[in-house]
Amino acid sequence: MRSISLCFLFAYSVLTLPMQAQIEMPQPSPLATLNQKIGLMDATITYSRPSARGRKVFGELVSYNKMWRTGANKASTIEFSDSVKIGGVSVKRGKYAIFTIPNPDEWTIILNSDWNQSGFSKYDAAKDVVTLKVKPSIVPFTETFTIDFNHLTTHSADVEIFWESSKVAFGVETSVDEAVMRNIKSALNISASSYFQAARYYCDTDRELPTALEWINKSISMEERYWVVRQKALIEAKMGDFKAALKSAKRALDLAKEAGSDDYVRLNEASIQEWSKK
Secondary structure, eight states: OHHHHHHHHHHHHHHHHHHHOOOOOOOSSOEEEEEEEETTEEEEEEEEOOBOTTOOTBTTTBOTTSOBOSSSSSOEEEEESSOEEETTEEEOSEEEEEEEEOOSSOEEEEEESOOOOSSSTTOOGGGEEEEEEEOOEEEEEEEEEEEEEESOOSSEEEEEEEEEEEEEEEEEEEOHHHHHHHHHHHHTTSOHHHHHHHHHHHHHTTOOHHHHHHHHHHHHHHOOOHHHHHHHHHHHHHTTOHHHHHHHHHHHHHHHHHHTOHHHHHHHHHHHHHHTTO
16 A cells, blocks of 8 residues: 555656646746837837847748747837827827837837737727838848837837848827827926926027016925026016016026035026026
8 A cells, every 4th residue: 555655646746746846947038118208108128039149030030020929039119108109199098018010121110909919810900099100211230139219209109120131210209299288287386396397498488488487486485496587587587577587587696606516506696697697
């Protein structure tokens, strides 16, 4: 009886060994996740990164004029936390597969709403949300397939795709102005800082300067700071009221001297000299 039990345990351990002992090994095309803030929107790219390893990539390893998952393993994906525009097309917040069709003189870039794909057996062109034609450029050799964000502004960025000696890119634009306006409306009447930030944004974007002046005055009435009074002078100057701007700049200069802010001392002295000639 004892021998039967031992045989059973041995057989059981042999049968279950593959389930228990899984060997972790380095992947030839490791997974990468790239997070980027664009304006107030978060963008995330997830993709696998194959390397050339002495092989000819485009035209051989990656065929021309055939759809590519834009990386290895599962299709590369891009996710947006808010709506964006790509190639003038509105794209809702969400996650999308990135497919490409490489060619020597032109690539097709496709964003498809069915993001959970390995190959093309489930690919449905009806689920394409963006189809772009872009020109590749020749760049220094890139051994490992790379997707990156570049040329960042307050409201846009380029998604750049590199491998071998080729690079293609497409732009992503966000509606940052709408988001900022929503934030301004929700934040007002809370603090001096909120009024200052709202006034500065209105001044920087050349909108409703009388409203910006009203908000900056509210900020100053709550808490007088040299950088806030400096902003008031800039708003008044932009409105063409240089007499008021000079008065505010002189007050900002005095406050900056008291605070020991040499940078703001120089800024206000330069503005006073400039606006005195107006």
